[in-house]
Amino acid sequence: MRLRFIIPAVLFLFLGAGLVYALVAIQSGKKDPSAVPSALIDKPAPEFSLPAPEGFPQGLSTADFKGKVTILNVFASWCPPCHAEHPLLLELAKEAKAGGFQLVGLNWKDKDEKLAAWFKEAGNPFSHIGADRSGRVGIDFGVYGAPETYIIDRDGRIRYRYAGPLTSERLRDEIRPLVAKLKR
Amino acid sequence: MMRRLALALMLALAALPARAAVSPDEILADPTLEARARGITKQLRCLVCQNQSIDDSNAPLARDLRILVRERLKAGDGDSAVIAFVVARYGDFVLLRPPVKATTWLLWFGPALLFLGAAIFLWLRARRRMTAPVAPAPLDADEQKKLDALMGGESPRRRGSP
Known part of the structure; x- marks a missing residue:
């Protein structure tokens, strides 16, 4: 009862x-x-080849992912959260060499001259930048806003995606540990 | 005359599909292909606003995807191939109508399961009540005395009789 x-x-x-x-x-x-889970986790990164934006030396293509752990940041000069996370990317860029990874950028639906003006002032954290002016490569990655951050392993597979501005907590808890694991 | 014209114009405007975000430069020349494109884009979620279809949304990404869908159709893809193309990039979440598969069984059949469970529970309970009505325990001597006192020592009369 x-x-x-x-x-x-x-x-x-x-x-x-x-x-x-x-x-x-x-x-x-x-x-x-x-948050939307990425459909591409553990799948090969889409095939693409993009030129560098005007005034930048290195474009970006799928071939650049081979043999290296890559952090790919999708960004644009028109996106305020991208400006907010920029100092963290500069910090990450300093660790790249010793950390055994490369930090590359996908400049999504942006204007070359606006990007050049921003990076001239704020600094360029990326070793390669692909100019995705039409946003098509972004769509192939399943990008639905900027910024987004991907981690791609040495075999060119996407292992991680985060949609939103990076924070130092996210770098500490998710990004750095996964990069360290993939590099081994 | 003028008023009639104004009324006709107003009615014509009211009849326009109010919600579609498709701009004229996106529309395909072939009406059957355009109709298929509209049918497809109505089923695809805009990930920027999340509760609008890309047919309804004004977000730049929705426009890009509308154009992409039309390009795939022009290239000769079937409707399901176009949808699969978008799902391969954005996952099942872009489908406004979730697909029926192992991971969504609970979503699709959960309500029916809940209904069935409740129906079985109620039916069992009703049956138990009917087959085994619980007889009230007989009054003990104390209770009988109290009842007699309340009834004024008379034998119980039917209520409502004159």
Whole structure:
């Protein structure tokens, strides 16, 4: 007889605990309900070959991924969060050589002269930049906004995608550990 | 005359499909191909706004994808091939109608399962009540005395009789 009251109470407790957990996870930024999982995880990066934007030496193509761990950042000068994460990319660029990875950029739907003006002032963290003026290569990657960050392994497979501006926590908890693992 | 014209114009404007974001320069010359394109883009989610189809959305990415869908159709792809092309890049999430597969069984059949479970539970409970009605426990001597006192010592009369 007593059990009849305990069962709903326990069920309710579980429900409540689940809701509180989700709320806390969302508020602390651990979980983003609008985040879209990448369809390309563990699949080869799409084939492409892009020229460098005007005034930059190295373009970007799929061949550049072979044999190296790559962090690929999708960015544009028109995107404020890209400006916000820029100092972290510069920091990451300094680690690239010793860390055994390369940091490359996909300049998504941008104007060459605007990018040149921005990087002249702020600095260029990327060893290669592909000018994706039409956004087609972005679509092949499943990009739906800037910035996005991908990690590609030495075999050219996409192993990680994050949509949104990088933070030092994300670098510490996700990006650096995965790069270190892939480099081994 | 003028008023009639104005009314006709207003009605014509009201009849325009109000929501589509397709701009005239995107529209294909071939009407059947254009109709197929509209059919496809209505099924694809715009990932920028997430609850609009790319047919409805004004986001630049939605425009790019509308143009891409039309290009694939012009190149001779079938409807399902075009949709598969977009899904290969953006995942099942771009489909406004989720596909029926192992990972979505709970989503598709969960409500029916819940309904069935509740129906079975209610049916079992009703059957138990009908087959084994719980007879009220007989009154003990104390309770009988109280009842007699309340009834004024008389034998129970039918309520409502004059």
